[in-house]
Ligand SMILES: [Zn+2]
């Protein structure tokens with residue numbers, strides 16, 4: 320767990336970021352919010368073995384440390400492209416007013432940052448530099464999150480599986496199907512049950528619990544906490560527990576969560 324927080328600065332939580340190690344080696348980075356870079360340094364993780372970066376969506380609290388981490392990989396003598404997967408974009412003029420503005424997908428995002436006319440075009444002078452945008456790889460489904468195209472990911476490895484909700488505003492049938500019987504569900508837990516600003520962007524505790532129960536999730540890890548839920552944490556957890564009776568943990572930055580048998 321690099322960052323268990325959201326877009327508001329906190330003394331204990333940086334923005335969203337997760338490293339998935341398999342066989343003792345970091346293989347996947349999921350999201351790269353502000354602070355992920357510092358947390359990787361502090362944790363001592365060697366990310367030279369990273370195979371892929373998964374971005375749930377392009378909100379700043381999930382992506383702002385991406386350039387710093389890309390830079391780190393190539394300063395660390397990486398000589399092969401890094402693969403990135405994320406949502407596709409959306410053209411404008413959608414019938415729904417909240418979808419009226421076009422949003423870049425992963426391909427355009429990378430081009431705007433690192434393309435030959437991008438803001439950080441100088442990175443192309445690094446030997447072996449490259450970012451391969453993959454449209455498909457791990458399992459993913461689209462999830463609702465206001466006007467921002469967003470996806471949730473599922474990674475299977477042997478008998479174990481971990482699902483990352485990313486930011487998600489409600490429980491949906493397709494997300495429940497994605498999370499079915501997973502070993503661990505890392506779920507957005509940003510806001511309390513009552514009415515709060517931006518309350519439509521994140522699932523309420525009752526919806527989190529409902530998803531965990533309906534999907535028969537084996538273990539629920541709550542992340543992306545924001546100040547409004549921190550101040551109502553006990554009540555919010557009680558609401559989740561009223562829906563889901565499996566093990567529940569509130570994520571802490573820099574804590575490692577073991578899934579299945581450790582192999583190294
Ligand atoms: Zn977020």
Ligand SMILES: [Zn+2]
Nearest residue numbers: 376378464486
């Ligand atoms: Zn978001």
